[in-house]
Amino acid sequence: MTCWAITPIKAPQNCKTRLQPALSETARLRLVANMLRHVVETTSAALHVDKVYVLGPSRHALPHSTPRLADRGAGLNDELTQALHVAAKAGVDRVIIIAADLPKLTSHDVDALAMLGADVCAIAPDRKRSGTNALSLPLPAAADFKFQFGANSFALHSAEIERLALNIAAICSPTLALDIDEPNDLADVPEALRA
Numbered sequence: 402m403t404c405w406a407i408t409p410i411k412a413p414q415n416c417k418t419r420l421q422p423a424l425s426e427t428a429r430l431r432l433v434a435n436m437l438r439h440v441v442e443t444t445s446a447a448l449h450v451d452k453v454y455v456l457g458p459s460r461h462a463l464p465h466s467t468p469r470l471a472d473r474g475a476g477l478n479d480e481l482t483q484a485l486h487v488a489a490k491a492g493v494d495r496v497i498i499i500a501a502d503l504p505k506l507t508s509h510d511v512d513a514l515a516m517l518g519a520d521v522c523a524i525a526p527d528r529k530r531s532g533t534n535a536l537s538l539p540l541p542a543a544a545d546f547k548f549q550f551g552a553n554s555f556a557l558h559s560a561e562i563e564r565l566a567l568n569i570a571a572i573c574s575p576t577l578a579l580d581i582d583e584p585n586d587l588a589d590v591p592e593a594l595r596a
Contacts, residue, residue: 403451404515405488406444406497407470409477410437410457417502423584428595434461435594436581437501441467444499447511456484478548489544494519498536498548504590505576510535513572522546522562525572526555527580533558534580535572542567 410416416433424432437455441463444453455463456470470484481498488496497514499506514523514537523537533554538546543565549557562569579589587595 402449402494403492404449404495404497405493406447406450406453406499406511406515407456407481407484407488408437408440408444408454408499408501409481410455410459410461410501412458413461416461417581419583420581420587423587432581432590432595433501434463436504436590437461438463439594440499440501440503440506443506443508444497444511447508447515449512449515450497454484456480477550481548481550482546485538485540485544485546489540493540496538496540498538500534500580502581503534503577503579504581504594505579507574507576510572510574510577513574517570518568521568521570522565523570523572524555524558524562525574525577528578531555532580534577537572539567 413430417429420429441453444450454468454470458472460467460469472480485496514535517523517537519539520542522543524533525535527534531553536558547561549561559569581590
């Protein structure tokens with residue numbers, strides 16, 4: 402089985418703008434880059450992931466050896482649809498979408514998303530169970546999945562999995578649910594990622 406992981410990320414100036422009241426521009430950009438690096442390195446260390454891609458206009462200081470899927474500027478959901486088509490065309494069996502702002506993500510979390518049956522989609526909600534921090538989609542069964550990132554994405558993605566008549570698994574772990582969006586969330590960021 403071949404599994405790709407894809408982490409979408411915006412251009413640096415557009416990342417985590419809700420943190421601006423709490424962080425200087427330099428500190429915000431450093432945090433974004435550090436969290437992305439942590440997610441990519443952790444995902445790369447997972448036993449059941451073959452390739453890790455960044456999807457966006459920038460690598461945020463990651464090495465040039467980090468594979469990047471170009472962002473055409475069509476919006477997150479359309480860009481992910483294009484990436485899913487690329488994976489399907491390449492014969493990939495599973496695609497995992499993982500958010501870039503998960504400072505406590507573990508390789509165990511990633512492997513839990515990767516080790517699923519061919520008719521099972523997985524979804525990892527955020528702490529509020531309103532957003533989606535990760536999706537795991539089997540191919541070709543979920544090749545026509547319609548991404549719904551934005552408000553209430555957890556419920557919308559769950560409905561999309563039902564539309565495709567695929568089984569759904571909710572992957573709930575404290576480390577996978579912890580994303581960083583608001584200034585109050587900064588207390589949960591490990592000091593090593595803030596330095």
